[in-house]
Amino acid sequence: MAVEPLSQKEIEDRLAELPGWALDAGRLTRSYRLASHFAAAALVVHVAQVQEELDHHSELTLGYHTVLLAVNTHSVGGAVTELDFELARRVEDLAPGHGAH
Numbered sequence: 001m002a003v004e005p006l007s008q009k010e011i012e013d014r015l016a017e018l019p020g021w022a023l024d025a026g027r028l029t030r031s032y033r034l035a036s037h038f039a040a041a042a043l044v045v046h047v048a049q050v051q052e053e054l055d056h057h058s059e060l061t062l063g064y065h066t067v068l069l070a071v072n073t074h075s076v077g078g079a080v081t082e083l084d085f086e087l088a089r090r091v092e093d094l095a096p097g098h099g100a101h
Contacts, residue, residue: 005079014085021088027059028084029069032095034065043067043095050090056083 006014015021034040044062047069051057058071069091073081077090 002054003073003076003081003083005073005076005092006081006085011080016087018085018092020092023080024070026078026080027072028080028088029068029092030071031066031069031090034067034096037064038064039096040067046094047091050087054083054087054090058087 011028015023015028018030021028023029032040033041034043040062041062044060047058047060047067051060056071056073058069061068069088071087072078072082073083
């Protein structure tokens, strides 16, 4: 599947549907604060599984009670693509207290 960079307007429109996500330094970013370090670590494992399924990987940082993600598409020069938004939507569905729960 050919992946194309999204325009600034397309990025803004898609971000409006993903509260908490932002564009920072050319990457989609989001931080999650969870109830415990264990919950944060569990989220990281679930996000890693989604990344494997999509064959698309973010920078994923585990903190004390936090998980930070930053993603863009390296194969198109580091631009933001629909693939980045697909990953963001899938992560939202996983995050406790966020997304479709």
